[in-house]
Amino acid sequence: MDIASLLGLIICFFMILFGIVFGKNGVDFGAIKNFLDAQSAIITFGGAFCAIMLANQMPKFVAGLKSFPMIFKAPALNPVDMIKKIIELSNVARKEGLLSLEEAASDIDDAFLKKGILLIVDGTDPELVRAIMETEMSATEGRHKEKIKFWENVASMGPAWGMIGTLIGLINMLQNMSDAAAIGPSMAVALITTLYGSMLANWIATPCSMKLGVFNDAEMQVKEIMVEGLLSIQAGENPRVIEEKLKSFLAPKDRPTGEDEGGE
Numbered sequence: 001m002d003i004a005s006l007l008g009l010i011i012c013f014f015m016i017l018f019g020i021v022f023g024k025n026g027v028d029f030g031a032i033k034n035f036l037d038a039q040s041a042i043i044t045f046g047g048a049f050c051a052i053m054l055a056n057q058m059p060k061f062v063a064g065l066k067s068f069p070m071i072f073k074a075p076a077l078n079p080v081d082m083i084k085k086i087i088e089l090s091n092v093a094r095k096e097g098l099l100s101l102e103e104a105a106s107d108i109d110d111a112f113l114k115k116g117i118l119l120i121v122d123g124t125d126p127e128l129v130r131a132i133m134e135t136e137m138s139a140t141e142g143r144h145k146e147k148i149k150f151w152e153n154v155a156s157m158g159p160a161w162g163m164i165g166t167l168i169g170l171i172n173m174l175q176n177m178s179d180a181a182a183i184g185p186s187m188a189v190a191l192i193t194t195l196y197g198s199m200l201a202n203w204i205a206t207p208c209s210m211k212l213g214v215f216n217d218a219e220m221q222v223k224e225i226m227v228e229g230l231l232s233i234q235a236g237e238n239p240r241v242i243e244e245k246l247k248s249f250l251a252p253k254d255r256p257t258g259e260d261e262g263g264e
Contacts, residue, residue, distance in 0.1 A: 002074040005211055012203050037192045040165055044196040047161035052153055064150030071211040077110065077222040080254065083246045086229030089117070090239040098234065112136065112223055116230040126234055133227045137220065144216040148209045155205035162197020166190045225249050 021029050053061045085108075092100055098120060105117040112133070119129045169190025173183055225246050232242045247255045 001072050002211070005071045005207075008207065009203075016199070016203075034188075035192060035195070037188060040189050040192040040196055043165035043168065043189075044158065044161050044193050045200060047164060048154060048157035048197070048200060051157050051161070052150070055153065056150075060146065060150075064147060067147040067150065067212065068208060070147070070215070071208050075215055075219050075222070077219065079218075079222050079225055079250055082113075082222050082225050083229070083243065083250075085113075086225065086233070086246060087239050087243050090229070090233045090237075090242050093233050094236075094239060101233075110226075113226050113230075116226060120230060120234045126231055129234065130227060130231060133223075133230075137223050137227070140223075141216060141220055144212065144219075148212045148216065151205045151209035151212065155201040155209065158200030158205060159194075159197040162194045162200075165193025165197070169193065221249060 017032075020031050020035055021027050023031070052064070056064065089101060089104060092104055101117050102121045105114045105121070108114045108117070115136070116129065116133050119132060124132075167190075169186050169188070173186035173190065176183065176186065228249075229242060229246055232245060237245075
């Protein structure tokens with residue numbers, strides 16, 4: 001689980017709660033009820049998500065909603081571990097030949113890496129191997145960006161529908177200026193919808209799209225390491241050279257050194 005996503009979500013909630021219940025006169029938990037309004041929630045959250053539904057086909061809308069839990073699941077692949085794995089494969093290929101990689105592929109869980117190994121074992125032209133793997137990378141990234149765009153759109157719709165709720169509240173208030181009892185509730189709807197819209201955008205949707213983007217970049221980096229590593233193995237390059245090439249993908253502080261290195 002990505003602990004940063006969980007902590008960020010929870011701490012943001014308590015910061016909002018802190019701002020609501022703490023005042024000059026101390027703690028007032030009764031103030032929470034002033035920020036709960038069903039009409040405002042329906043206008044803001046219902047309006048925002050229904051507008052997104054209107055803009056998408058139903059399967060993509062449902063897929064977008066289902067992508068929310070993904071922010072809690074960090075990519076399982078680690079670039080340092082992947083470099084070590086590539087070096088292990090390069091040592092096997094150097095000692096026993098490329099055909100020996102077919103047996104090694106049976107112990108690999110990652111479908112992308114296994115596909116690349118099998119293409120190499122089948123004697124596929126290097127340029128075709130690169131083309132096939134980069135096409136799959138592009139398709140994967142495209143699917144990821146659909147989810148990212150979904151939450152970016154939610155982030156833009158939240159404040160917009162909050163403003164719509166504000167206008168509704170103000171219109172109702174101005175229509176009933178003669179009724180003093182109606183001014184307060186109408187004004188509350190006007191202000192709370194703006195608050196709900198900002199919370200939807202800046203507490204949920206925007207951070208969600210950003211985190212999915214971070215995960216996408218991390219996965220694409222590992223896949224790029226796989227492609228370059230496998231093509232280097234196919235070209236018969238020395239494992240030490242392959243290692244130095246792949247370490248270039250990492251920041252200097254993240255590069256394995258000393259006993260972490262896996263080359264011959």
